[in-house]
Structure formats: C-alpha cells, structure tokens
Amino acid sequence: DWYAHEVFTKTSKLSEQIFPITLDIDNPRWEAGLKRLQKANVDLADAKKHGRKFAQLGASIRAGLAFVELFTIPSKKHAVPAKTRLEPAY
Incomplete structure (x- = not known):
C-alpha cells in the first residue's frame, strides 16, 4: 500500500508539470x-x-x-x- 501510494504521488507531481488537472489521491x-x-x-x-x-x-x-x-x-x-x-x- 505504501509503495503504491508513493508511485501515485510521484506520478501526480510529474503530471502537474504538463497537465492542468491531476487525480485527487489525497481524497x-x-x-x-x-x-x-x-x-x-x-x-x-x-x-x-x-x-x-x-x-x-x-x-x-x-x-x-x-x-x-x-x-x-x-x-x-x-x-x-x-x-x-x-x-x-x-
């Protein structure tokens, strides 16, 4: 669970550099x-x-x-x- 969340977190940070929306993984x-x-x-x-x-x-x-x-x-x-x-x- 921790590793999966870490992957989602890093992927979201990267996507913020290109896309105007990201998944709300903190919800x-x-x-x-x-x-x-x-x-x-x-x-x-x-x-x-x-x-x-x-x-x-x-x-x-x-x-x-x-x-x-x-x-x-x-x-x-x-x-x-x-x-x-x-x-x-x-």
Whole structure:
C-alpha cells in the first residue's frame, strides 16, 4: 500500500508539470475505492478459477461500482507552468 501510494504521488507531481488537472489521491475516497477495486478483482479471479458464475457476476459488479466511485472523485485543478519541462519528482 505504501509503495503504491508513493508511485501515485510521484506520478501526480510529474503530471502537474504538463497537465492542468491531476487525480485527487489525497481524497479519502481514493484509497478506499482502490481497496474495494482490488478486493473485487481478487474475488473475481477466485470465482473464475473455481467456475462460480454468480460469484463472477457479483465481483464484476462490485469492481464496476468501485471504478465508478473512483471516476467521480473531482480532480485537482492547477495552472500549468509557462515553461513545460519535466523535472524529477523524487
């Protein structure tokens, strides 16, 4: 979890140098949504492995809902620097 968050943080810092919006990875819904999506995907893989069609459907629906929840988190808006040059974010 820590490493994944670190990757998202550094990627967001880099994107701020080029794009006028970035994901709001500090929003409490972000981490909770990612955890729900991961759990749904693990359950989906297990259901497929054991041939449980209804469990696959349920896990797929949960994954879809988690994705929609992540998609509805408002983005952060900011000004793009006048001079765009990618600089390391680490």
